[in-house]
Amino acid sequence: MNAARSAAAVAAASAVGLTLSCGPKRIQTPSIPGQSVIALLPDPGAGTVGRAVVSNPSGIVDLTSARESTTVTPNQAPTPVTVLSEADVTRLFGDALTALPTAPEHFVLYFRFESNELTDESLALLPRVLDAVKQHPFPDVAVVGHTDTTGASSVNFELGLRRATAIRTRLIEAGVAAAMIEVSSHGEADQLVKTADEVAEPRNRRVEITVR
Numbered sequence: 024m025n026a027a028r029s030a031a032a033v034a035a036a037s038a039v040g041l042t043l044s045c046g047p048k049r050i051q052t053p054s055i056p057g058q059s060v061i062a063l064l065p066d067p068g069a070g071t072v073g074r075a076v077v078s079n080p081s082g083i084v085d086l087t088s089a090r091e092s093t094t095v096t097p098n099q100a101p102t103p104v105t106v107l108s109e110a111d112v113t114r115l116f117g118d119a120l121t122a123l124p125t126a127p128e129h130f131v132l133y134f135r136f137e138s139n140e141l142t143d144e145s146l147a148l149l150p151r152v153l154d155a156v157k158q159h160p161f162p163d164v165a166v167v168g169h170t171d172t173t174g175a176s177s178v179n180f181e182l183g184l185r186r187a188t189a190i191r192t193r194l195i196e197a198g199v200a201a202a203m204i205e206v207s208s209h210g211e212a213d214q215l216v217k218t219a220d221e222v223a224e225p226r227n228r229r230v231e232i233t234v235r
Contacts, residue, residue: 055096060115062092062107066126077101128155130232131215132190136223137173139182139189153197155234163235164199166190168208171227172220176211183208186230 063075063086075086077093082100084093090112093101107115130152132145141149156162168183187206195201216226 057097059095060092061086061095061101062090062112062116063088064112064116064120065089124235125159127233127235130155130234132230132232133225134186134228134230136225136228137182139185149193149197152232152234153194153199156194156199156203159234162199162203164194164204165233165235166194166204166206167231168206168210169213169215169227169229169231170211171222171224172211172214172218173223174221180208180210183210186228190230190232 061075061077063072065072072087072089077084077086077095079095079097079101081098084101084104086093086104088106090107090109091104092107093104095101112120130148132148132152133142134140134145135142156164166187168185168187170179170182170186172179174182184206187208191201191204191206194204211227214224214227215229216224218224218227
């Protein structure tokens with residue numbers, strides 16, 4: 024049986040274990056050996072729903088909406104698509120969903136021109152970053168600095184690194200273990216808004232934080 028889906032993250036689970044993968048959530052039902060119930064569930068972080076194609080040598084079905092499901096039995100085509108109730112999802116996948124790790128969270132903080140000082144709006148966002156870190160028992164925090172295209176690329180790489188390091192310092196001062204934070208710089212190489220050289224674009228002066 025094959026399962027494929029779109030970019031939205033969906034997990035796979037079975038009666039014998041839980042695996043994060045590129046397929047839908049899955050559980051083996053013990054009533055018939057080899058029988059599986061396949062359900063498409065929203066991404067736990069973003070709430071988005073992808074797409075799952077469920078197939079075996081006997082047939083194929085397409086899951087495209089939240090809680091759509093099919094049952095697959097050896098030597099039989101997947102059953103027609105049905106929509107599970109929330110109660111059914113909890114009954115079938117409750118243990119698997121509980122075992123899933125907390126979904127990664129992504130934040131973007133913006134900086135003043137040629138500075139490693141945050142804008143007022145981004146400074147106000149810092150408490151949300153700290154709250155996200157606290158939701159992870161063993162957080163892994165990646166902090167990547169970026170710049171616009173004004174100035175030399177080598178200077179911008181250093182500026183991006185200073186920006187990332189400044190955020191790392193703030194997180195450590197707030198109680199996050201230094202060993203949990205990784206900093207790096209892309210300088211002007213990874214623009215959020217594509218511009219020509221020597222363009223002062225505020226949305227490119229940023230630090231991107233991923234909390235896992």
